[in-house]
Amino acid sequence: MARGLKRICKSSLREGWPIYLLALLTFAAGIGVGCWGVRGLDSEQVKQLVLNLDQFMYQADKLMLDRSSMVRDTVTNNLIYIGIIYLLGLTVIGMPVVLALLFARGFSLGFTISFLTKEKAGEGIMLAFTSVVPQNVLLIPAILLASVAALSFSWLLIKRFLNSRLPVLPGLIGYHMLIVIVCCICIAAGLVEAYVTPELIKATATFLK
Template sequence: MPGRRGGLLRRYWIKTLRAGWLLYLLVLAVFSLGLVCGALNIDFLPPGGMASLHDYLSAFLKEAGGGQVDTGQLARQVMYDKLYFMTALYLAGLTVIGIPVVLVLVFLRGFALGFTVAFLSRDLALQGLFLAAVAIMPQNLLFLPALFVGAVAALTFALLLFPRRSGMGGKIWGSLVRYTGIMVAVVAVALGAGLVEIYLSPWLTRILAGMIIPR
């Protein structure tokens, strides 16, 4: 079943990339804007905010280096976050007014990633970039393609809903079935990214944390 879902997602991505490259370009542009805004926002943090984040990072590295991360709690939080985000994306695609919501979700994901990487590089310099590479990027190699496919699928279906013409009922229902199937595959890939975040990234972080001494 995961293999079939992965194949469905891959075929859909190739097909929509050819037919809807403008939507992919839009999603990529919004995500990139979020990345840039998140990275730039680090300059507007008050000194107290930077200090609090530094203390949090130091505590996290000590826990990770000592293998004290609660895997059960992490698993619940990560899987909940992935399901919540993808469910919100799916529901937003069911209405025309959800189109800006889809774009906002994409922007926020880019913002969070850009802010996190910028903070790590600012606080730990080159070591921060290495930390971002092992703690953040592995799961995003799966999650970001799923995000782009899911966002384009949501936008594509939402755009079908206006203007409604007579005789389009069957087309809409057929498109809804395909849209739902694609989002199920997207959720499966997102949960796979969650597994990477739960088991692989902490292991890599534990190895690197032993070599990082926060300032």
């Protein structure tokens, strides 16, 4: 089974590398624009954001969190996001929207990390690693995988339109299997965000006081 899965992955990379490249470039472009976007903030916006961040960090170690509610909210948000990508992948016109969502996620990540490191220097790097990185280690690969799967299946539908003999069912089954795997990863990311990230933020806030 492992050999079969490895063979499928190699075949997918060999035949669909342009889609993988497109997804990665779109996400990377989002990160780049997000980093650049921090420079577009005026002094008042920066001052307000820094003030909000300082207030949050001052109170972070005293926050009482409802873990079950956090898990429910984070997992639900993650699954809704993946669900939207999944539905878009079932249509041809959804391809540009999938790329837009991927770009937006990259922008958000790039903006957050860039702002923290630019305004807080070393402290910002610590905050980025404790508040942003833990869940995104799982979530970002999951989103990339879902986006690639959606783009690939949409492309398959286009080829099917041009060649009515091209089978769609194997691709549809593979698409659903990948989405199920992605959903499992997103659930794990939600658990990390609810149980691991807050503790890391509290520890960082205590250390930086």
